[in-house]
Amino acid sequence: MSALFQDRRAVLLLGLLAILALAPLAAGDYLLSILITVLLQAYLGMSWNVMMGFAGQFSLGHALYVGLGAYAGGALFVHYGTPPWIGAIAGMAVSAAVGAVIGTLGFRFKVMGVYFALLTIAFAEFTRVLFDHWGWVGASSGLFLPPAPNNSPDNLWLLRGSTTMFYYVILGMTAAAFWFSRALLMRRIGYYWQAIREDQDAADALGIDVFRNKMIAVLISAAMTSLGGVFLAFFNNNLYPESIFSMHRSIELMLGTIIGGIGTLFGPILGAVVLTALGELLTELGAHIGIDGVKQIAYGICLMLILVLKPGGLWPWLRKLLRLEGDGR
Amino acid sequence: MxxxxxxxxxxxxxxxxxxxxxxxxxxxxxxxxxxxxxxxxxxxxxxxxxxxxxxxxxxxxxxxxxxxxxxxxxxxxVAQVAEGRQIFPSMSVAENLEMGAVLPRARTKRKETLERCYEMFPKLKVRSDQAAGTLSGGEQQMLAIGRCLMGQPxxxxxxxxxxxxxxxxxxxxxxxxxxxxxxxxxxxxxxxxxxxxxxxxxxxxxxxxxxxxxxxxxxxxxxxxxxxxxxxxx
Missing domain, CATH: 3.40.50.300 (P-loop containing nucleotide triphosphate hydrolases)
Structure with a gap:
């Protein structure tokens, strides 16, 4: 365990971080905004991974927490000028509370697997409908964050500023999420989650508090995800219930982690890189060929190929290839 | 009792x-x-x-x-060795045993209990770093018993x-x-x-x-x- 990040993994990680930290020196705004997309996807994937990958609880409605965070941060800023980091606390609290309701319903009444996933979708959907009709947050016509005046300096506290600033913020968030995930796995709770994931009955029989530990996973995952939502709101400056709470977002959010390797630490990052690179590449290709829908079809085929050839995700396979020793994480 | x-x-x-x-x-x-x-x-x-x-x-x-x-x-x-063994397959043998001692009363004595387990099942000691899922059926059963003993039942x-x-x-x-x-x-x-x-x-x-x-x-x-x-x- 203690050897988890000794040697080559640590080198790889620090190298990656150094390259990413220096990227704005070389990259233009376009490339930076792509990198932001990658990092946000990685961040959200890690957040989902805590619940699904670590604790084995399938959520198909994580857009719910993205939306709650985004709206909490955005609406408080628009109405009261509340700084996003304060708004984020509200967003994380609300998300954790809603997660607690879903978790209680699911875990107390033994709603498991697919049925639990359906429960998470239901909550995301009716929250979307609620926001669609809630005037204070702009209802279905959307909520718009006032942009910073031109040429004003970056304001990290209010999250108003350049693409470069947003890039560093999401880089910091992703690095923190990685470190946090790793810390969780190395602690006792990481083992409890693994036990619950592999055999819930056995974990219960050994005296592990299954309900409590699953609940902690939900609360952490919901709060982390909603912080990503706050970032999204301030980066995009516009929020529509239809897009932020959409099923599409929930699926997109977990896709990177599935491709990269559920339950692994590097999986969400690798998955986000691969998916975004694939998307960009196929967009180029589609533009050359000039037939509508080619991109989507090719994208789908690529995802299927990856899942058929490497069902555990790309990272476990790559890890073996690079001879990075580890305990399977 | x-x-x-x-x-x-x-x-x-x-x-x-x-x-x-x-x-x-x-x-x-x-x-x-x-x-x-x-x-x-x-x-x-x-x-x-x-x-x-x-x-x-x-x-x-x-x-x-x-x-x-x-x-x-x-x-x-009160502890049980459940039907079908129910070990945690991707954890190592040692980690499985540790999971048997999660409750406070057992946790404080887990080092000594672990030694006793290994004395009773020397094969588990040899395989302590191996993933439990790779053990034979008999070894898995020993592991399940060992894990149960870790709880000081x-x-x-x-x-x-x-x-x-x-x-x-x-x-x-x-x-x-x-x-x-x-x-x-x-x-x-x-x-x-x-x-x-x-x-x-x-x-x-x-x-x-x-x-x-x-x-x-x-x-x-x-x-x-x-x-x-x-x-x-x-």
């Missing part, structure tokens, strides 16, 4: 236990025999706190543990420990239970292997359709005509 009285337990509408009463004294090995679906596993799950009974009481060492959560019951010293319940094991390993299994008994462990043994378990047991209960239909000493049941006909094919 353990006193079960008038236990009723349901799965939906299906009644799994119907007024089951049994007693286990400290240091005893008690066998529970019966056909598939007679309620043996349900009884163990009820005692372990994994399934709430509809009626009746379970008392352990003077504590009423009826319907309490499993962590409390475990902490009092005073009453161990075995649910079909010989299920799916090679005949040679089954013998080893019963030897281990005998050894635990000799060390003073109280044991409830649910087994398909009726003759071996009754030979080992001080006393036994026969379950049929969720009811106790017969009870007595191990030797007495072994010589009972009904038991011989129904379970030993004699």
């Amino acid at each position: 353990l006193d079960v009285r008038d236990l009723d337990l349901f799965y939906g509408d299906a009644q799994a236990l119907d007024g089951v009463s049994l007693q286990v004294a400290e240091g005893e090995v008690v066998a529970i025999i019966g056909a598939n679906g007679a309620g043996k596993t349900s009884l163990i799950r009820a005692i372990a706190g994994m399934k709430k009974p509809a009626r009746g009481t379970i008392t352990f060492d003077g504590h009423d543990i009826t319907g309490r959560v499993s962590s409390i019951i475990c902490d009092l010293g 005073r009453l161990m319940m075995f649910d079909e420990p010989s299920l799916g094991l090679a005949p040679a390993v089954v013998g080893e299994m019963f030897k281990i239970i005998k050894e635990l008994h000799a060390q003073g462990m109280t044991v409830i043994l649910v087994e398909q292997n009726v003759s071996a378990s009754l030979k080992l047991a001080d006393r036994g209960y026969v379950l049929e359709n969720g009811r106790v239909v017969l009870s007595g000493t191990g030797a007495g049941l072994l010589n009972d005509d009904g038991v011989r006909q129904a379970y030993l094919g004699l």
